[in-house]
């Protein structure tokens with residue numbers, strides 16, 4: 001089956017889908033995006049992802065390209081046309097096409113919008129979760145507003161590639177004070193020896209992950225305590241468990257950091273429980 005993409009008002013074959021060379025997303029990374037899980041053909045946490053999109057666009061002063069209701073229709077139609085049962089839907093909005101110039105283009109310039117969807121086998125991620133993943137650490141060299149979900153992901157790309165070349169799956173960014181901010185495409189968590197969940201407070205130094213937010217609710221239901229504060233790499237190594245969260249990973253155990261084992265070096269019960277209960281708490285759209 002051929003894939004279909006939505007580009008600026010049209011559904012087009014994926015291999016012919018294109019934006020203009022002077023799209024500001026291409027030239028300046030002047031745009032934002034969202035990735036939403038699809039399960040059983042339905043979007044997970046659409047409401048929260050759309051709220052974050054609205055916030056990201058507002059922070060960089062790009063107008064919503066269409067109403068949320070219309071966007072919901074496009075997302076569903078893209079999922080449907082690609083026959084995605086389990087997988088992800090990707091949405092990107094940029095400041096549009098204009099002659100290359102740093103200043104914002106004329107306000108009449110329409111934002112560009114692209115939506116794609118692809119299938120992913122959830123059993124693969126489940127198999128990975130039984131093994132856990134390794135992470136490396138790297139200095140956080142990103143800009144000061146990573147709370148905005150912009151397509152400017154070069155530091156994340158370089159960090160994740162370094163992780164891959166080191167035989168790891170994720171890179172944890174570490175700030176100038178030696179505290180973990182987040183992963184290249186995930187939020188970072190530990191479980192302390194006294195059973196508390198710790199994840200960094202959602203300020204400008206991290207993206208407030210939708211999965212992070214939902215996991216806090218899952219933790220509450222499981223009667224686990226959550227502390228929002230920064231932690232260091234030595235603290236993570238001395239923890240009972242570590243894990244990362246994202247729409248593509250749910251809760252994924254971290255068993256090694258820079259080659260050293262976390263706790264007993266095996267996935268632990270807290271990450272497993274959070275993973276198992278995630279979809280009971282996430283909002284699954286119609």
Ligand code: PMP
Pocket residue numbers: 035156182183184185186187206207208209210211212245246247248
């Ligand atoms: N941090 C970063 C840098 C990310 O790219 C992502 C995934 N987009 C996350 C955290 C996790 O966010 P979410 O749970 O909304 O997928």
